[in-house]
Amino acid sequence: MNKFLNIPNTNSSLQDWLLYIEQLNIKDIDLNLERVKYIASKLNLLNFTSKIFLVAGTNGKGTTCSILENIFLNSGFSVGLYTSPHLLKYNERIKINGEFLDDLFHIKSFHLIESQRDSIPLTYFEFITLSALLLFKERSLNVIIIEVGLGGRLDATNILNPDISIITNIDIDHVKFLGNNRYKIGLEKAGILRPKKYAIFGDVNITYSIIEIANSLNSKLLQSGLDYMYWKSDLNNWIFWDNQGFIDNLKIINYPLSIVSSAIAAIRVSRLPVSKFIIQKSIKEFFLPYRFQTISYKPRIILDVGHNPHAALYISSRLAEIKSKKSKIYLIIGMLKDKDIKNTLFNLMKYVDFFYCSTLHVERGATAQYLSRYLPNCSIFNNIKEALHYAIKKVNFNNDIILVFGSFISVSEAILALKYISF
Structure with a gap:
């Protein structure tokens, strides 16, 4: 039941609107396109003249979206970007031409959607997805880049008709909603593919269900390692290849090359005019915070927003690179209880010396005690700040x-805590 006696209005704060939106549907996750598509149709949000990129996958969605944004902006295009979740402020989710929007733009957008909602119980994600599309529609954008929230087939973002669909990779995550194996999860994520449109799969380990869906739709599926490739040319540089030719002298940066190359592959098939020089320059300068980011060196503190076994494997590979015989690694971990906690922790055990488990005080948050059942030995803390x-x-x-x-x-709590910790 809605706890608000009064509906917020254009004079209300953004925080009041967000609290209101959170309570429109009793479920945090309620996968169904009917509600959101009905209201999107009323608001004329189902047809865009912009080139649309829709990005799904288990890991690397946000990084892929940001790389696309960076390259297109450097190429002179007007660009809208919608990603989730945010770290510190809701405004982080929507960018237009590289800039976050002031609260008032979001408030006006929420107010218009509410006026057309007809008491339909939109989920939080459905409501804010409509808001992002409305804000994009109000501007004349060349490119719109959308990160799928959960899965693909029934995700609110899938009301769009993307020109290019990207699936970064497939691994076990969100089992309750997507299935307990890669084949089933692949079916859900392949729901973003469109007939005769390009689809990029960014991992050499493709799931056969994606091939089946692509074939049934006659989608133009391009797979890493087959239709495009990448390899290191030396310690600092790498090369990308597809059927349009080579891009060399790409700088090796702090992100998986599989993710970076899938973004390049998508740009190349879009046929939007983007030069090799701009791609080289954009990759060299690219930075997205809190992806294995070192924010302090004495002591060395690294923040990473990863949250599943696939991400943990990547983290382990990075820890192997930086751990010395003298160093000990202290892992401070807080997770949501619907994640694959057991296998995420298992994939980190090889290089971590001390586990500090923290409770996350949100509805879906796991307690430190719950995390500890999967570890032979760990210290328990009430929050990330205490653990730090x-x-x-x-x-x-x-x-x-x-x-x-x-x-x-976990990372957002760490960022806030470190503002007040002196060392």
Whole structure:
């Protein structure tokens, strides 16, 4: 039941609107396109003249979207970007031409959607997806880049008709909603493919269900390692190849090359005029915060928003690169209880010396005690801030590493906590 006696209006704060929107549907996740599509149709949000990129996958969606945005902006296009979740402020979810919008734009958008809602119980994600599309529709954009929230087939973003669909990779995650194996999860994510349109799969380990769906739709499926490729040419550079030719002298950056190359492949098949020079320049300068980002060196503190087994494997590979014989790694972890906690933690055990488990105080948050059942030995903390305080007192500032991992929420709490921790 809605706790608000009065519906917010254009004079209400953004926070009041967000609290209101959160309570329109009793379910946080209610996968169904009928509600959102009905209201989108009323608001004329189902047809865009912009080139639309829709990005799904288990990991790397946000990075892929940001790389696309960066390259298109550097090429002179007007660009809308919608990603989720946010770290500190709701405004982080929507960017137009590289800029976040002031609260008032969001408030006006929410107010218009509410006026057309007809008491339909939109979920939070459905409502804000409509808001993003409305804000994009109000401007004349060349390119719109959308990150899928969950899965693909029944995700609110899938009301659009993308020109190019990207699936970064497939791994086990969100089992309750998507299925318990890669074939079933692939079916859900392949729901974003469109007939005779390009689809990029960014991993050499393709799931056969994606091939089946692509064939049934006559989609133009391009697979990493087959239709386009990448390889390191030396310690600092790499090369991309597709049927349009080579792009060399690409700088190796702090992100998986599989993710970067899938974004390049999508740009190339879009036929939008983007030069090799702009791609080289954009990759060299690209930065997205809190993807294995070192924010302090004495002690070394790394923040990463990864939250599933696939991400944990990547983190382990990075830890293997930086861990020395003298260093100890302290992992501060907080996760949502609907994640694959067991296998995420298992994939981190090889290089982590001390596990500090923290409770996340949100509806879907796992307790530290729940996390600890999957670990042979860990310390338990009430929140990320407490865990950070304790870890900073324990580490050797010259050699040891503190890694905060497991959720956007964990990282956001760490960012806030570090503002008030002196070391």
